[in-house]
Amino acid sequence: MTANTAPDLLDLAPLGADDFARVEDKIAALMRTRETVVTMQGEALLPLEASIRSAVRPGSTALNVVTGPYGETFGGWLRSCGADVVTVSAPFSGAVGPDAIAEALRAHPEIDFVSLVHAEAATGNTNPVAEIGRVVREHGALLMLDAVASVAAEPLLTDEWGVDLCVIGGQKAMAGPAGVSTVSVSARAWERIEANEQAPRRSYLSLLDWKERWLDGGRAVLPHAPAQLEMLALEQAADRIEADGLDTVITRHRAARGATRTGIRALGGLTPYVTLRAHAAPVATTLRAPDGVDAREIVAAALAADGSVPLQAGGGALAKEMIRVNHYGRAASRDTVLASLTALAAGLRTLGVAVADTDEVLEAAGAEWDVVVSE
Numbered sequence: 001m002t003a004n005t006a007p008d009l010l011d012l013a014p015l016g017a018d019d020f021a022r023v024e025d026k027i028a029a030l031m032r033t034r035e036t037v038v039t040m041q042g043e044a045l046l047p048l049e050a051s052i053r054s055a056v057r058p059g060s061t062a063l064n065v066v067t068g069p070y071g072e073t074f075g076g077w078l079r080s081c082g083a084d085v086v087t088v089s090a091p092f093s094g095a096v097g098p099d100a101i102a103e104a105l106r107a108h109p110e111i112d113f114v115s116l117v118h119a120e121a122a123t124g125n126t127n128p129v130a131e132i133g134r135v136v137r138e139h140g141a142l143l144m145l146d147a148v149a150s151v152a153a154e155p156l157l158t159d160e161w162g163v164d165l166c167v168i169g170g171q172k173a174m175a176g177p178a179g180v181s182t183v184s185v186s187a188r189a190w191e192r193i194e195a196n197e198q199a200p201r202r203s204y205l206s207l208l209d210w211k212e213r214w215l216d217g218g219r220a221v222l223p224h225a226p227a228q229l230e231m232l233a234l235e236q237a238a239d240r241i242e243a244d245g246l247d248t249v250i251t252r253h254r255a256a257r258g259a260t261r262t263g264i265r266a267l268g269g270l271t272p273y274v275t276l277r278a279h280a281a282p283v284a285t286t287l288r289a290p291d292g293v294d295a296r297e298i299v300a301a302a303l304a305a306d307g308s309v310p311l312q313a314g315g316g317a318l319a320k321e322m323i324r325v326n327h328y329g330r331a332a333s334r335d336t337v338l339a340s341l342t343a344l345a346a347g348l349r350t351l352g353v354a355v356a357d358t359d360e361v362l363e364a365a366g367a368e369w370d371v372v373v374s375e
Contacts (some may be wrong), residue, residue, distance in 0.1 A: 015228045017096040022119055022184065023231050026238040030151065030246070031168060033158040033184045038210045039234075040181055041227040044148045044169035047183035050205040051078055051144050051165040054193045054261060055113060058082030062113040063104055063141070065089075065096050068120030070146055070314065078115065080196070085112060092123040092318070098131040105139045110207060113142050118150035118191040122170060122315055124274045124324065126150065126284030133161035142189055147183070148172060152241055153328060154251040164189040166238040172303045174282055175329030176237025180232035183207070251333075253282035253371035256327035256337050263341040263365030269353045270298075270344065283328035286314065288321060290353060295323045302347030309340040334369050338362050 020039070028037045040047045048070075054222040056062055056078055064075045066089040078085045088104050090096040105111055116137045119126040129145060144165040147156050153173035158166045161204030164186040185193075185207065193199050193207055200206040202214045213223035241249050257280055264270050264287060273286035296313040303311060310331045314322025324338050327333075345358045355361075 007211040015226050017222050020226055021291040027182045031158045035184045035186045037182050037184045043178050044167055044181035047167045047181050050207050054199045054207045055203055056081040056083050057196045060112055061110045063111045063373035067096055067125055070117050074115040087147040093273055093275050095125050095127045096136045101132050102135045109212045111141050115144045117146040117253045119281040121149040121284045124281050124284050125279050130161050137162040149283045152249050158184055167229045170234045170237050174237045177230040177233040180227050180234050190359055193348045242317050256332040257282040257371045258372045259337045259365040259369040260325055262368035263361050266361045266364040267355050269348045269355045285325045294320050298347050302343040302351040305346035306343040309343045
């Protein structure tokens with residue numbers, strides 16, 4: 001009989017209110033916010049939808065920035081809340097700029113809510129939140145930011161950037177659990193939410209329930225049984241980042257981005273989907289498949305060579321043309337990046353695509369990694 005080597009996840013001591021609040025404080029520090037935070041017991045789509053449904057009232061006008069699939073999702077929620085939605089889009093091969101946001105705000109002065117994704121892991125781009133936040137703040141609108149993919153992969157300065165509702169999850173760069181997620185809520189956002197008669201109440205989506213039952217009571221009594229395992233895992237993820245040093249973790253993600261893009265350019269056959277490095281997210285590098293070759297076949301051939309590497313085809317309409325190299329969390333490592341490049345080289349050769357010598361590719365990528373981590 002094989003010995004049971006699984007960790008003991010049962011019969012743990014109860015997670016009390018003090019423990020829950022301690023974890024929230026660690027996450028707030030990671031988000032660089034002194035505003036109140038709510039850690040909701042579900043994947044990050046829960047606080048993202050809760051933020052929109054709580055702060056957006058019927059008849060209002062919202063600006064939704066679309067640089068990937070999550071921005072498209074937000075647009076649907078905004079419309080279902082009864083808001084008129086102004087959309088600013090950028091090609092998935094790049095980022096949106098603050099000038100485009102400023103132009104939309106000038107054209108629609110009634111806009112009072114802006115939704116934005118920081119980094120889109122699905123499309124491999126990242127947006128300049130500091131500059132966009134400044135424009136939104138000058139206009140006076142609330143800013144909601146999806147920082148699920150960006151937290152711990154690139155700087156996230158929630159308060160300094162004027163983000164009113166900032167949502168993070170632990171499952172990407174934090175290398176933590178997916179089952180809990182946190183939203184910071186500014187004083188301005190609470191005022192808007194409390195004035196919205198349509199804000200969810202007595203609901204899993206209700207931020208007001210959390211405020212009244214948890215925050216207003218001094219975080220002394222939990223409103224319901226916590227997701228204990230996920231909360232403990234989230235704390236461990238935050239503790240590991242603190243032990244490594246947040247700047248060190250961010251640098252690893254930057255190095256993974258740089259080494260992957262450099263390696264791909266040396267390899268040939270594939271090209272970065274996001275054109276400019278400044279627009280490329282440090283959590284994932286997306287690649288454009290060569291003409292006439294299905295990206296899904298390249299991924300399958302690469303995984304046949306090494307099934308452990310974090311490669312996948314793009315989602316939906318992008319599946320035939322986009323390859324995604326994930327390098328977030330524990331995959332933001334030199335060995336993982338080099339293994340991914342090796343697998344892609346093998347997969348392309350299997351499909352008859354001419355590529356450079358693998359050793360030369362790995363030498364170029366490794367040198368780029370070393371440059372970034374030494375900066």
